[in-house]
Amino acid sequence: MTTAPEKTDLVTLTIDGVQVSVPKDTLVIRAAEQVGVQIPRFCDHPLLEPVGACRQCLVDVPDAGNGRGFPKPQASCTLPVAEGMVVNTQATSEVADKAQQGVMEFLLINHPLDCPVCDKGGECPLQNQAMSNGRGESRFQATGGVKRTYPKPINISAQVLLDRERCVLCARCTRFSDQIAGDPFIALVERGALQQVGIYEKEPFESYFSGNTIQICPVGALTSAEYRFRSRPFDLVSAQAVAEHDSCGSAIRVDHRRGKVMRRLAGNDPEVNEEWITDKDRFGFRYAQSGDRLSHPMVREDGELRPASWPEAFAVAARGLAAAGAAGVLTGGRLTAEDAYAYSKFARVSLGTNDIDFRARPHSAEEADFLASEVVLRSPVTYDDLEHATTVVLAGLEPEDEAGAIFLRLRKASMGRPGTRVVSVAPYASRGLQKMGGQLVQTAPGAEPAALASLVEHADYGIDTGAIVLVGERLAAVPGALTAAADLARRTGARLAWVPRRAGDRGALETGCLPTLLPGGRPVADAAARVDAAATWGVDSLPESPGRDGDAIVAALAAGELGGVVVAGVDPDDTADPAATRAGLEAARFVVALDLRESEVTRLADVVLPVAPVTDKAGMFVTWEGRPRPFEVVLHNPASLPDLRALAGIAEELAALGHGATLGFRTVAEARAEMEEMGPWDGERVAAPAVDPVTDEGAAHDGGLRLASWKQMLDNGRLQDGDAALRATARTAVVRVSEAVASEVGATATLTGDRGSVTLPVEVADIAEDTCWVPANSFGRGVLADLASPGSRVTITPATNAAGGAQ
Known part of the structure; x- marks a missing residue:
């Protein structure tokens, strides 16, 4: 406290x-x-x-x-x-x-006067201060009358380029890397007039936060590979926005020209991300400029998708959903809160169902109860609290990969005096944990409930009323783990917070994109809550029974119990069972897909509606803290619509067919006004039942390893498409095993699970001998599609070459 x-x-x-x-x-x-x-x-x-x-x-x-x-x-x-x-x-x-x-004068002796071609020209502190605080003429000349030059540019990394002759040796970049990010891969080398920024030739500047060094460089010494020579500052129009890649809600500045985003910079928000953002937030925006971006609605005719007008697409979607009978809704996690609210209302008043789920990932029934009782309507922890906590427990969460702004705040807190203690319940001490000076509670996959329970008894970890427990969404895949985390918080007085990976997850939860919750935390099973929501929406009644979750919706489609489905930006490879998801979508009688780009789902769909990226619409994300982060439209693109506008069009057509009611709004402002009118539920909260942990010793897989996994920040995700330099900075996919296992399998190993096999380089880690770790989405179609479900057993063998021998 x-x-x-x-x-x-x-x-x-x-x-x-x-x-x-x-x-x-x-x-x-x-x-x-x-x-x-x-x-x-x-x-x-x-x-x-x-x-x-x-x-x-x-x-x-x-x-x-x-x-x-x-x-x-x-x-x-x-x-x-x-x-x-x-x-x-x-x-x-x-x-x-x-x-x-x-x-x-001294700084300009060797600094080149190449402002017309320098990326910093027009927004350069050196340029400005040379005019305001410098002399009109210099009394000095460079040796031989020629200014110092170096070969250029030097690749500090694939993304960060260095023009050494411009550097004024301010050490901002080296201090940021060392003090803030904890990635001291660049340094000032040599002495005197030869001093310059340099790197160890065998180790590039490997950092998820390297772009910040470009932004804080006061000259044009550090530049971005993708932005270099692309534009001038005075050609750009700037707009404030919110990053869409994680649940941190980092403030960003979007610079655009002629209807196209040219770059993104960190915004200044002391309460959230201060002045730093991840490279993914900075450079991961070109997906919206991809050649496969959908530019018009499409409807299926004679087995083929053809272009259609918006009114026709709305009408075909409505007729198809009406004819399909019962339908479900899968929303994914990319939605703004207003769009999520529209899906939630659409499911209830237009389709007459509670079969809606935003969790396009492994989840459980326990998680729904946990979210309803411990998360929705609560904001117990803020970024500032992280800096003042005595201890922060990380359970099912790797902040450096999954929540960059949280990582930077925790590292800042752990480096302070007195420093915050960071304790991670994980299979091994990740690089991020090491940079925070954290302690590891080494835990095999599936053993998290017992590990969390043990923290109550260990006073040396400092779990008390001044502590915070941060729970990642991955913990939902372990039966009893969320219950154990909540129990740890109750027994110690620590505060508990849930940290999802995706920007839209918390907003989707608050707006009722869950089969057991209505908007504002209203329990579906509570008659008073249903009456309250129905009154706001102007309908007589709402469906009473809690709906199916995402996995059950997919199973019901495959079994023919559901005929139709509305899908919003869901990647089957992210779901708990990708093969089952594909089978369910293929078996559905009618599929409506709302997406930004062509995808596996749009190719299966009967109606495809192009929806707007975050730059092309206004909206609001809700951070992991529960903090609203509204933003305005940056670009006006008539080729796509906000999800809520498309849903409103379908709802109006359904109402004309005698199915349900209209949404009652068409714009973001109207949807937000209705959300505020509905407000939070002030009735009784859902109590989460205790769930006993399940222990799976994997006896049927004798000799196998338990599979641990999470997504690295930079991987094969589609929102990173379009920036080759950003993709090139992603960390290599490896399998991490103990030294004993590595000695048996060699430098490269093949892992085999119940869904396939993958071959990866081997890296030794301080990890239990019966456990291995691989990145979730850094090879092929990902762990869930190509290998096995995390927590299950996999076998590991030495990789063989084409001739059949061990490599």
């Missing part, structure tokens, strides 16, 4: 004749900002430790607070304030102004 901060000690000083009081230990450069004076700087960054490398921020200090001043100008980015201090900046002091101009 965090305590209220103590009253801050204030220090009073004078800057350019203006008296100001600031907290003790504030740096002079920050104090100057509070009186409206911007001191030029390159190396200084408010989220990085001061280093005083560039010397551009020199100020005159005639009185240091002790009646005596400094004889020479001082770097304001490393000088803390003192009581009675007097500071004169370039605005009032010729000494400070002359010093800053002199530093700028």
Whole structure:
């Protein structure tokens, strides 16, 4: 439990004749900002430790607070304030102004004046400050009259390129990599005039956060491979937005030109992502520009899909769903909250069913009860809480891969004084856990309930009222694990939070895309909750029985119990049983697919409706915290519509056929207004029943290994399509095993499960001898389709070459 901060000690000083009081230990450069004076700087960054490398921020200090001043100008980015201090900046002091101009002269001796071709031109701090704080002419010349040059560009990684002659040695990039991301793969090498940014030739800059070094570089030394020479800042129109790749809700800035997104930058939001975003959030936007993007509705005629108008597609979809009889809805996790609300209402008032599920992944009945009792309508943990927690337990969650902003906050907290302890219940200590200095509770797949229960008895882990338990969605695949996590929180007083992978999952939960919940956390089984929702929606009644979950919907389609299905951006390979999902979709009598791009589902569908990506519509994501993150439309593209508008069109056609009611809204604003009118349920909450953990010793698979897996941040996901440099920075797919197993199978091994076999390089890890780990979606069609379900047993053998011998 965090305590209220103590009253801050204030220090009073004078800057350019203006008296100001600031907290003790504030740096002079920050104090100057509070009186409206911007001191030029390159190396200084408010989220990085001061280093005083560039010397551009020199100020005159005639009185240091002790009646005596400094004889020479001082770097304001490393000088803390003192009581009675007097500071004169370039605005009032010729000494400070002359010093800053002199530093700028030195920086420009070898810095190339190639602003017209430099990617930073037009938004370059060096360019701006050379004009405002530099001399019109230089008194120095480079050796031989020729400025220093280097071969260029140098690939720091596939995505980050370095022009060394532009570097002013501010060390922002190296400090970010070391202090923030924990990836010290780049460093300043050599000395004196030869000093430059360099990398170890055998290790590229392997980081999920490398793009931040490009953004904070104050010159054009670091550039993006995909954006390099593509545009100029003054050609771009900027819009604020929210990243769509995970549940963190990171603020981003979208820069576009002539209807096309050119780049994305990190936004500044101290409460969420501060000024950092992942490379996936930064570079993963070209999927919306892919050549297979759907540009018009299609309907199936004589076995083939043909183009259709929107009204015709709505009418055909309505007739098909009406004729198919009972239908279900699979929404996936990419939806905005408004779109998810539309699907939830569409299922109930248009199709008359509670057969709706957003969980296009392995899940369980236990999870639905857990979400209803422990997650929906709750916001017990924030990013700020992570930084002040005594201990953070990670269960079924790998933040560096699955929630980048959480990882950066946890690393910041763990590196502080006193540092937050991070405890991970996992099969091995991941690279992310090591960078957080965390502790591992080594746990075989399936043994998470027992491991979580054991934390209650171990006082050395520090699980108390100041602790936080972060539960990932993967824990739902282990019977009893979510119950154990909730029990751990109750018995210790720790706070519990659920962290899904996808941006739309929390919003889908809150808006009722679950077979047991209506919007606002209203239980389907509660008659009063149904009456309340029906009254808001203007219908007489709603279906009473809890619906089928995603797996049951698929099974019912295959069995003929459901005739139709509406599918929104679901990839069969992500589901618990990809083969069963394909079989269910193929058996369905009528399929309506709402998607952005051509996919396996759209090729099976009877009606295909192109829907808008996040740039082409307004909406709101709800973060893992429960924080609403609204955003406005960036691009106006008539080729696609928001999901809710397409559903409204189908609902109107169904109502004309005598099936259900209309949605009552067509725009995002109208849907959001109705969501606010409905509000949260103020009745009794659903209580989650205890579920006993199931122990599977795998006796039938004697000699096999338990399979552990999760998705790496950069993998084969379709939302990363279109940026070859981003894809090239993905971590190699390997199988991690113990040293003993590695010695038996060699450098390359073949894993065989009940769904297929894969061959991967072997990497030794501190992992139990009966456990192996592979990335979930970094090879083929992924673990679930090509190998086995995580937690099951697989066999491992040495890989053989074409001649039949071991490699």
